[in-house]
Amino acid sequence: MRLFRGAQDRKQAKALQEQLELLESELMEHLRFASPVADAPARYLMDAGGKRIRPMLTLLTSELGTGPNPLVRRAAQAVEMTHLASLYHDDVMDDAQLRRGVPAAQTVWSNSVAILAGDLLFARASSLVSGMGEEAILLQARTFERLCLGQLHETVGPQEGDEPIAHYIQVLADKTGALIATAARMGVMFGEGPVEYADPVMEYGERIGVAFQLIDDVIDLSPQKDRTGKRAGTDLRAGVATLPTLLLRERAAAGDTADAALLARIDAGVAAIREGADPGLLDPEVDALRAHEVTRETEHTARRWAREAVDALDALPKSNVKRGLERMADSIVNREG
Template sequence: MKLTNAADTATQALPMRLFRGAQDRRHAQRVQEQLELVEAGLIEHLGFASDVADAPARYLMEAGGKRIRPMLTLLTSELGTGPNELVRRAAQAVEMTHLASLYHDDVMDDAKLRRGVPAAQTVWSNSVAILAGDLLFARASSLVSGMGEEAILLQAQTFERLCLGQLHETVGPREGDDPIAHYIQVLADKTGALIATAARMGVMFGEAAAEYADPVTEYGERIGVAFQLVDDVIDLSPKKEATGKRAGTDLRAGVATLPVLLLRRRAENGDAAASELLARIDAGVARIAAGEDPALLDAEVEALREHEVTRETEAEAKRWASEAVAQLDALPKSSVRRALERMADSIVNREG
């Protein structure tokens, strides 16, 4: 079965970019074929007899996505005997968990768009979107329940970290906390944890050597943080075709991304230019929250995009990706290891 939704182009191209050479291309073909089986399984597992549940539960899956997590599960399984039924089930479970978290995140953030389509709560309601996410969490747990005690515990621990990350983001740093360290920990919990689990499950169910489990887990967590830091930069991009949304969407919504946090730290340390730009941003965000036109922050978005703090964010993303690749030193040199290295590189150099 071929991929038929908006994930097609990016998902089908990525395996070929990760594997090179004749031997590598055979790996790429197998990963692509297995990814199509995973996609078919997602369609099956997200079907509900009730029409009330079926449409909302399928909504974000059908909107597409890069399928980074299931692809990573398939890739790390190649360190052992390769994909099998349990590997595919693990890949489906991590993607369903990810999709479920998106429903909840969009309600928490009052997001208007997700993957180029209206966010689920704008189509139905907050309650329906939350319950749709709960249904996906339940289906993911059902899949994992037959995969052994270790998998069940790993799924539960990952779910806990997703919730803690969202809670800490919602509450914000407490007095005395370093806002930047707090932000990075939120990224590690909300994004890194699940990508780490995706990588670990590939080793577990691909019958790879047990000593590979911890290195790929650390790799996954770090590329998850790098992924989100790159998103902070992409948010400021004027390339609408790459982002699928207006430049500065997070900024206009008052989201404290790393460029803003770095700008605020400079202002607190006496940087007058940073203080002036930050004051303009804060005033604009307040006016937008009061109902004024979001376009009034266009100049500030451009100024932040060109500011040194955005270059610092790019450098920080690359540092996390470099640390991720360093974890792979524990793996044997192989086409799979090279593919994982290229995945980290593709994450920090993407434009959307």
């Protein structure tokens, strides 16, 4: 993810990259456990790599003040550790087979071990934040609460009177946007940036989080398994709600017979796969949904959220940092995996 361009930005880009590498090595140390039973599963997803969007964002927003320092890196590590912990739990709940191109943790060990590994990381993240002041502790607690609420609402699904698409967007805001927003705010807090920048970068973070997940809905339908690490239509075959399928349901309910027929084939295929049928039986429907207008609408919706994220930065002065945040939003909606 290139956040800086041109000769004038190279020095800043190099400095941030050095800080990110230092942060990475420190994070690996924080993930070490004396017990070998805990050490391997707790470090498993960290070793698998990742985009490190959250710690990168914390480092970047710290430049609105004095820049990266040990407390900024510590905050970034706590946020990334919280993110990693949530992935262990998500994969168990979703019965996911792959994560970051490697077998999901519960397929290597067991559901119980994966859940406990996630719990260990949540505990270690809380330990990191505990010495950083009351505001940081409260922010971490509220973020953790939103992660749990997002997962709960996703698991239970929309209730009577809930609008399914609004419910889905709120789940994305809680499960993904909240932690990215916290990452952005932590950078301002511990980089000693102006307090009036904290809310704008937090709104920016939440909105790019939603945009990130909406683009994931499009990427899920991509045939490029070598880039995404997943078979095209993994969520569709598992019956997981995504914006394209929710939009398709909306169109079918409004009386579009072609969309209703496609939806019926998808629902029948998902039911058959749950009974043990070959997931490949939905290949034609995955292709049809990828080419469908609802997938283009999902992409447009993601871009709108990214534009609104950038609009939230109006309070920030023109600077390399603001340009970097704008490019981060652009990179998120233009990625292919």
